[in-house]
Amino acid sequence: MTSIQRTAVLTGATSDRGIGITTARRYASQGWGVVILDLDGEKSAKVAADIGNEFNVPAFGHEIDVANEGSVTAAYEAVKKETIAGILPPVGALANIAGITSPVPFLETTLDLWHKVMDVNATGTYLVTKAFLPDMIEAGWGRIVNMSSVSAQRGGGVFGKVPYSAAKAAILGLTKALAREIGATGVTVNAITPGAVDTNIRVGSTDEQEAAINAGIPLGRNATTEEIAAVITFLSSEESAYLTGTTIDINGGSHIH
Ligand SMILES: NC(=O)c1ccc[n+]([C@@H]2O[C@H](COP(=O)([O-])OP(=O)(O)OC[C@H]3O[C@@H](n4cnc5c(N)ncnc54)[C@H](O)[C@@H]3O)[C@@H](O)[C@H]2O)c1
Known part of the structure; x- marks a missing residue:
């Protein structure tokens, strides 16, 4: 719960059965304003409006391609306009x-696939x-939660293979180094490493693959x-103030270390 009213910005939060949309609803249920940023601007605006209406909180949606610097800047500026306007x-x-x-x-990956992931x-x-941090530093308070994966820790084993494990491991390094660098600013930076979560991300996986995944948990x-959203909102709360640079496992015991 946030005592002062603040806004939570979420990327990747329009997928119907996804972690992002569930997390956005949980932030809103706790009184946060919400910003939904995803590839489809119209869908982002609709998801935001629906959540805003359901929980009676300020909400805004905008398109973003997180991999494109110009698109990220445009999304940041659109959000900034809304905050400046109150x-x-x-x-x-x-x-x-x-x-x-x-x-x-x-051995079947291409350089294009590697870059994309x-x-x-x-x-x-x-x-x-990089876009949203300066305002949090200026405010002297902020929470950044980065989505890694158990795949980063144990070398895949769920669905994603080498490029995915490498990319999610990069997120752990980014999280730790940034947390150390900005510790004095009041902004915490943490990562979560979910195991298998029931969403659409593994579309195309077979019943045998799903059974094998569950057998290892x-x-x-x-x-x-909801179980992932609960940890993200905790890491965004006042109560998590002394956690920074940490990685929280949410894997049902599939990786105990
Ligand atoms: N589902 C799992 O088992 C699992 C486990 C560990 C980590 N994760 C991570 O959790 C996050 C959410 O996954 P999910 O399972 O809800 O998947 P999902 O596919 O349902 O949602 C992913 C969202 O990211 C958005 N997205 C994709 N590319 C984008 C881009 N370039 N710019 C902006 N948005 C983009 C999609 O439109 C979608 O809304 C991902 O980072 C995923 O790697 C998922």
């Missing part, structure tokens, strides 16, 4: 959720963080998107 409260949290995976075996996951996290099932 339509949205100041941005207090950024959840970098946008991501893509790839199940292609290493790195660009959306790792470079996207870099660009969006001591809790015997995928996480729900």
Whole structure:
């Protein structure tokens, strides 16, 4: 719960069964204003409006391609306009959720695929963080939550293969180094490493692949998107003030270390 009214900015938050939309609803249920940034601007605006109406909070949606610097700048400026006009409260949290995976075996990957997966996951996290961080530093308070994956820690094993594991590992390095660099500013930077979550990201996976995934999880099932959203909003709360540079595992025991 945020006592002062603040806005949470989420990337990758329009997918119907995705982690982002569930997290946006959870932020709103706690009184946060919400900004939805995703590839489809119209859908982003609609998801934001629906959430704003349901929870009676300020909400705004805008298109973004997190891998494109110009698009990130345009999205940031559109959000800034809303905050300056007082339509949205100041941005207090950024959840970098946008991501893509790839199940292609290493020797079948192309350089284009490598760049695409790195660009959306790792470079996207870099660009969006760089855009929204200065205002949080100026305010002296902020929470950044970055979406990594258990794949970064144990070398895939869910669905995504080498480029995905590498990109999600880059996010852990970014998180730790940035947390250290800006520790004194009042802005915390943390990462989460979910295992398998029941969303559309593994569209195309077979029943056998899904059964094999669940067989490797001591809790015997995928996480729900609500279980991921709960940790993201906790890491965005006043109560998480002494957590920075950390990685929170949410994997049902699939990687105990
Ligand atoms: N589902 C899982 O098992 C799982 C596990 C660990 C981590 N994750 C991570 O969680 C995040 C959300 O995944 P999800 O399962 O909800 O998947 P999803 O495919 O349902 O959602 C991903 C969202 O990111 C958006 N997106 C993709 N490319 C983008 C770009 N260039 N710019 C802006 N938005 C873009 C998509 O439009 C979509 O809304 C991803 O980063 C994913 O890697 C998922």
